[in-house]
Amino acid sequence: MQQTHKFITYGSVTSPRGFTASGIAAGLKYSGKPDMGLIFSEVPAKVSGAFTTCVFAAAPVQVCKQRVLENESARAVIINSGNANACTGNPGLDAAHEMCSYTAEKLGIRAEDVLVSSTGRIGVQLPMDTIKSGIDKAVAARSSEGGNDLAQAIMTTDTVPKSAAVEVELSNGKVTIGAAVKGSGMIDPYMQVPHATMLCYITTDAGLEKKQLDDMLYSGINQSFNRITIDGDMSTNDTTIIMANGVSGVQVQDKDAAVFSAALQALMQQLAREMVIDGEGATKFVEVNISNAATEADARCLAEAIGNSLLCKTAWFGNDPNWGRLVAALGYSGVKFDPDLVDVCYDDMPVVSKGGDAGTPEEELAEVLKKSDFKVNVNMNAGSAGYWIWTCDISYEYVKINAEYHT
Amino acid sequence: MQQTHKFITYGSVTSPRGFTASGIAAGLKYSGKPDMGLIFSEVPAKVSGAFTTCVFAAAPVQVCKQRVLENESARAVIINSGNANACTGNPGLDAAHEMCSYTAEKLGIRAEDVLVSSTGRIGVQLPMDTIKSGIDKAVAARSSEGGNDLAQAIMTTDTVPKSAAVEVELSNGKVTIGAAVKGSGMIDPYMQVPHATMLCYITTDAGLEKKQLDDMLYSGINQSFNRITIDGDMSTNDTTIIMANGVSGVQVQDKDAAVFSAALQALMQQLAREMVIDGEGATKFVEVNISNAATEADARCLAEAIGNSLLCKTAWFGNDPNWGRLVAALGYSGVKFDPDLVDVCYDDMPVVSKGGDAGTPEEELAEVLKKSDFKVNVNMNAGSAGYWIWTCDISYEYVKINAEYHT
Structure with missing residues (x-):
């Protein structure tokens, strides 16, 4: 259009x-x-x-x-x-x-x-x-x-x-x-x-x-x-x-x-x-983009598992490309899928390939995570449905705002 | 026994x-x-x-x-x-x-x-x-x-x-x-x-x-x-x-x-x-205890909504008796209940009575929250089922550990 x-x-x-x-x-x-x-x-x-x-x-x-x-x-x-x-x-x-x-x-x-x-x-x-x-x-x-x-x-x-x-x-x-x-x-x-x-x-x-x-x-x-x-x-x-x-x-x-x-x-x-x-304490805007899932409901569930994972959100804050937390979140989302088919990229940089390490050097991945706006692209290779969400990192400032906020 | x-x-x-x-x-x-x-x-x-x-x-x-x-x-x-x-x-x-x-x-x-x-x-x-x-x-x-x-x-x-x-x-x-x-x-x-x-x-x-x-x-x-x-x-x-x-x-x-x-x-x-x-960065041990729910599944769902709420966990860290976050978590848990029947105590100190402010002075409530071990007791007045969970607060240290942890 x-x-x-x-x-x-x-x-x-x-x-x-x-x-x-x-x-x-x-x-x-x-x-x-x-x-x-x-x-x-x-x-x-x-x-x-x-x-x-x-x-x-x-x-x-x-x-x-x-x-x-x-x-x-x-x-x-x-x-x-x-x-x-x-x-x-x-x-x-x-x-x-x-x-x-x-x-x-x-x-x-x-x-x-x-x-x-x-x-x-x-x-x-x-x-x-x-x-x-x-x-x-x-x-x-x-x-x-x-x-x-x-x-x-x-x-x-x-x-x-x-x-x-x-x-x-x-x-x-x-x-x-x-x-x-x-x-x-x-x-x-x-x-x-x-x-x-x-x-x-x-x-x-x-x-x-x-x-x-x-x-x-x-x-x-x-x-x-x-x-x-x-x-x-x-x-x-x-x-x-x-x-x-x-x-x-x-x-x-x-x-x-x-x-x-x-x-x-x-x-x-x-x-x-x-x-x-403008999220409380947020320093990074992250789009989590699930593609080729079996159903849109699956794709949403997977996207939200990552978007709500405290461990993923604190890793982003720390510029840590630790993809183990990403796959753990996918894995506990409740969605059934074949882990050996999953590919993940930070923006266009491969991080997980067929469920294992894609081999991109950690320093290169960390460069993507240092950006204030990046994408986590997850390809499930299991179908043709997709879903995306927008989320942010969790910082010290988030804790500060919410531990000390009294209207 | x-x-x-x-x-x-x-x-x-x-x-x-x-x-x-x-x-x-x-x-x-x-x-x-x-x-x-x-x-x-x-x-x-x-x-x-x-x-x-x-x-x-x-x-x-x-x-x-x-x-x-x-x-x-x-x-x-x-x-x-x-x-x-x-x-x-x-x-x-x-x-x-x-x-x-x-x-x-x-x-x-x-x-x-x-x-x-x-x-x-x-x-x-x-x-x-x-x-x-x-x-x-x-x-x-x-x-x-x-x-x-x-x-x-x-x-x-x-x-x-x-x-x-x-x-x-x-x-x-x-x-x-x-x-x-x-x-x-x-x-x-x-x-x-x-x-x-x-x-x-x-x-x-x-x-x-x-x-x-x-x-x-x-x-x-x-x-x-x-x-x-x-x-x-x-x-x-x-x-x-x-x-x-x-x-x-x-x-x-x-x-x-x-x-x-x-x-x-x-x-x-x-x-x-x-x-x-010993939870990462935890400074407080909190028992969330739901009583008199309609079913045990309800009670569990309510307990987990509070136990996993970042806003509740950061409020505890800040010694903030802000019970609004507690009732918000109960409210979005997905459980159907009559909000006007809900009573909440921090340990034995009334904080919510019939879904509204119980009238205990905030300073007295804050004294309970300053303890390293306290209970959030929620009485749904809707049945006879119960469930408890153990959780902790979320502190700056949690963010630090997880933003900086690389094995």
């Missing part, structure tokens, strides 16, 4: 027409950094979403999930960082509802048109006075340039805000898709639908039906956020929301669906990649 | 009568530390074993497994550290066989009565000249006091040798069980039958039938090595072997089986505990 989308410099959730956003400091974070954000659509936007499968789904996830399932459209998302409003019982649910209704009142819209997210410390009730004055500020501050402020306000252990937008040429005109994500720890694949302490908000001025939006969102997630793993943990608050307000006047027709979907996927992959690069 | 076993000070695999052992430096390790060991029974001993389920099972595991399955008895085990003889193809298999036949020749016994283990670097062929001169030394050095030397010789990243022995009073006399283990990384439960870069050799002078031995070994593993996790990785070389030579003259009768089995289990638990305490 010809590439008909291009990334917009400094693109964000406010790049598409008809969206405003803001990010302000309400006082939830001790640091005084921005901790509340708002995304608002001038007109009702078709909505779809995907949420954590964690049994302890946070109160805002419960509220948001129900609205996205029951309603065709939404107008706004109110978000706070610094407090996850998770494991907070009925008072927490009431607080999530109140965040929506108070935001709706200030925006002059219906409460059921407001979605809500929270991220941060688990098990602490939201300070509603602080939240409400934050909503006042967020509503007042929203602007068509506010997308990058929003991306700032949703950060927790992220070191950089993560926003992007793409323009797409469709047969009947140009549309824009923007997005903001946050997440750098508690990241694991299987957002069927999402996990990970990740929040993702996608806006577009294209017109789409809810069914189209659902399909494109899930397929995009399966090609992006479902394929990244930082620490194998999953969170109580993961949320991905997409809003399509149609303000461009361009409706996505069936013949353009593939082009639009490819652009959405490229945007989500870009942000997924940025999340891994 | 009345406890009728007691631990022997400085007990080892040579505490039971009729066994000799040795540990010597053959020159496989660059450090010059002991790297080969031998266990020898004066008379044929009934044998049972359990091995890694990794697809890349090392050559010695393949040889050993077949012998243990096909033969009722064995006489000796020859072991080397510093080289795993894994992913070494047919030359590796030949080398494993040659280790057995050369050892047999030197001991004047049949090759099929010799078992073999290797641990260390994967993917490198064994230097057979070094191995053979090591076997010469190991055969010459064996003595009835050699058990602790053996435990030294099988170490890799272990910081201390791990040996123990118990005496058991049976109705017709006293018998002794001794054991040596090694393993401090690549440790994960599910040795159905074993995993983990763990090697375990158990000797007893009791007389047992092979069937009894099989049953008791598997049941002991399920109550010990299957319940420990250090880093969630599993190895190509895991092996547990038990040899019963009957030299005490005491046959284990049916009426004594439970007493003997309890003693064996206590010995295995002691060594499993020592492995976790």
Whole structure:
């Protein structure tokens, strides 16, 4: 397929027409950094979403999930960082509802048109006075340039805000898709639908039906956020929301669906990649690529065994081409295969050949591992199915961040 | 059941009568530390074993497994550290066989009565000249006091040798069980039958039938090595072997089986505990204890989700009572349960009550986490099944060891 989308410099959730956003400091974070954000659509936007499968789904996830399932459209998302409003019982649910209704009142819209997210410390009730004055500020501050402020306000252990937008040429005109994500720890694949302490908000001025939006969102997630793993943990608050307000006047027709979907996927992959690069303490971005497996399920299982192996991840951190840990991870993955057929390369450098040492000198292999971005290519020689994931190394800094992080 | 076993000070695999052992430096390790060991029974001993389920099972595991399955008895085990003889193809298999036949020749016994283990670097062929001169030394050095030397010789990243022995009073006399283990990384439960870069050799002078031995070994593993996790990785070389030579003259009768089995289990638990305490970089021993789950499978799944969570393990290292990570791990375990029924205590200190904050001041909770040995007690209030596992924290030292470890 010809590439008909291009990334917009400094693109964000406010790049598409008809969206405003803001990010302000309400006082939830001790640091005084921005901790509340708002995304608002001038007109009702078709909505779809995907949420954590964690049994302890946070109160805002419960509220948001129900609205996205029951309603065709939404107008706004109110978000706070610094407090996850998770494991907070009925008072927490009431607080999530109140965040929506108070935001709706200030925006002059219906409460059921407001979605809500929270991220941060688990098990602490939201300070509603602080939240409400934050909503006042967020509503007042929203602007068509506010997308990058929003991306700032949703950060927790992220070191950089993560926003992007793409323009797409469709047969009947140009549309824009923007997005903001946050997440750098508690990241694991299987957002069927999402996990990970990740929040993702996608806006577009294209017109789409809810069914189209659902399909494109899930397929995009399966090609992006479902394929990244930082620490194998999953969170109580993961949320991905997409809003399509149609303000461009361009409706996505069936013949353009593939082009639009490819652009959405490229945007989500870009942000997924940025999340891994910004992974807690990560110094290396690693693509694990399994090819010629018997089935895609096998390939996924093998890729995830390597991507979640602490021993592989610490070896990468140490520039150690120790392929024994790779084959051990393949071997314990639960997948049945013939070990004597397995070939592995670091980038294009052979490391394992027919299940044994490929003979490349260790120094040459170590050169690949010293790069900040490399591939582990595993050829199972057992079929024609493949799967790839993106992961990172585990460093001292990861331990430091997670041993010392108290919101 | 009345406890009728007691631990022997400085007990080892040579505490039971009729066994000799040795540990010597053959020159496989660059450090010059002991790297080969031998266990020898004066008379044929009934044998049972359990091995890694990794697809890349090392050559010695393949040889050993077949012998243990096909033969009722064995006489000796020859072991080397510093080289795993894994992913070494047919030359590796030949080398494993040659280790057995050369050892047999030197001991004047049949090759099929010799078992073999290797641990260390994967993917490198064994230097057979070094191995053979090591076997010469190991055969010459064996003595009835050699058990602790053996435990030294099988170490890799272990910081201390791990040996123990118990005496058991049976109705017709006293018998002794001794054991040596090694393993401090690549440790994960599910040795159905074993995993983990763990090697375990158990000797007893009791007389047992092979069937009894099989049953008791598997049941002991399920109550010990299957319940420990250090880093969630599993190895190509895991092996547990038990040899019963009957030299005490005491046959284990049916009426004594439970007493003997309890003693064996206590010995295995002691060594499993020592492995976790000696876990790579571990500073804390943590028992995760799930009670009142709907099923034992649920309880196990919940316990393992916490025990393998990097976020929980780094929080413990940081003395951080952050229970959000605990409930997140329970929530993503895949087990269905009502989150509003869950209670959690650190030791006896309530931390989560009915799925929310139990109200214990954080400083008091942190006092529990500062201990080098504490329990995470989770009451699901959903049934009557339970499961426990032993795990440890993840420290800077873990990353250091695994980023910098090259055998």
